[in-house]
Amino acid sequence: MELSDLEKIRLAKLQRMEAEGIPPFPTRAHLTHTTRQAIEAFEAAEAGSNTPVEATLGGRIRSLRHMGKLSFAHIEDSTGRVQLFFRINEVGEELLARLREDFDLGDFVEASGVMLRTRTGEVSLQVHSFRMLAKAITPLPAAKDEVVNGEVVRHAALTDPETRYRQRYADLAVNPEVREIFRTRAAVIAALRQFLDERGFLEVETPILQPIYGGAAARPFVTYHNQLKQQLYLRISFELYLKRLLVGGLDRVYEIGRDFRNEGISFKHNPEFTQLEFYMAYADYLQIMEMTEQMISFVAEKALGGRTITFRGNTVDLTPPWKRVELRQGLMDVTGIDINAHPDAASLETAMRERGLPVKPDQPRGKLIDGLLGDYLEPTLIEPTFLYNYPRDISPLAKSMPGDPTTVERFEGFICGMELCNAFTELNDPIDQEARFLEMGRAYEDADEERHPMDEDYLRAMAMGMPPTGGFGIGVDRLVMLLTGRPSIREIILFPHLRGREDE
């Protein structure tokens, strides 16, 4: 490890402590309160009995001010901050000198004493004794904090995105709002579980390593099992396994876990991302639609304490019911094209050209429609909106609408111009399913990386009978982006994937 000048100075302090027999990394701490508990205990005593509050507190030193025979510090733990007040009368000359010589910003310290208010009114621990809990050799990146009206204001905070993502520990250590994002993220996932658990759903775990990948259109990561001499794929969705469980009689199942897609990286794409899928027997996509808006507003209420979010400058209310727009009508409104009047790719291409819309050649009809949706319709869907009834050829696992074989019972949810979730009435006819798989194979013969491989075992499962089922999938990262108002997926994933560096 190459040490900077600042680090060499701190290392020398550490070595001096060791030479004097003072452990810089003692094994155990003995704390009586968190910083918040200590402040609350003092305020309660102040309002009542006035009995002294003794406490032993621990935390990271975030500010340190020496002034002759007095010193002040703030320590921080996960519950907040408290000021430490060191007076030579209480700690003695020797310990006070040690504070000056051995302790730096970023060190972890344990301090015992009595809670009191300093002259400026700040609740503080008047320290009688203290010791090092863990020495920090590398200084924290943020320079200094200021407390203004109880709010911590940072000066010269760590802002460089690359450093923040590569050294997330440093980002978390100095940027409290980043810690808050991940508390919200945990609350979102807990609320999703609660919502589904309360409705009788069983949480399950299905394979991440799969011999045949499927359930979505994406390129997989490929890996290999040495002993089995078998090529395996990291899953791109949970769908095909979860629906096998419905065949097995588990009527309501869900899984929250990681999907892996070997695609480009962007502000809304990470190669691994967290997905929730649930399947509900005897439900159709309209019931799932209602459940979706209830679930999302429930989660917002639980994780944020309200149903209003602000994302990319738009403030929207998540309270049900959400807008419902048929995909055909939505596309007609923004492009003037009625997709039902163009049952094949060639006709749709012509209609697009007539209106001066750019057309990528050799795209199947479904892809063209998907393109129109993404380019022209999606950006307009600011208020929470369900688009429903999708073309069959981009939905190989969804059930056709009765009386309309070109359209399937499928919807997607959009908020603030971003796609959030995808759901449909599940195709449970094994004959139709096999035909769809074959169709997909043909349609993507040229770009066959994305086609759905034929999954014979899945067809066998369907052949044993799956009840009519509504299924649902949501990108949990996208949901967390929306709920925390963060425009980049990297802000809400602890360790987003970045390109490797030569020096690492």
Place this chain on the structure above:
RNA sequence: GGCUCACUAGCUCAACUGGCAGAGCAAUUGACUCUUAAUCAAUGGGUUCAGGGUUCGAGUCCCUGGUGAGUCACCA
């Protein structure tokens, strides 16, 4: 992968049309018994992302490469 922009001290940022690489905080030394970006005095700190080129002279201009951000493509 394409295009655009960025990369300077530990952190945040300056440095004009090419002309001695700077500030605040952090650090070091000292003063200071209620401070809170404490204050005051002094001091140290640079592979200007890397490599090459142009030039009397490059942080600045040119080329190649690296990483990031935005955007497009692909996808969710």
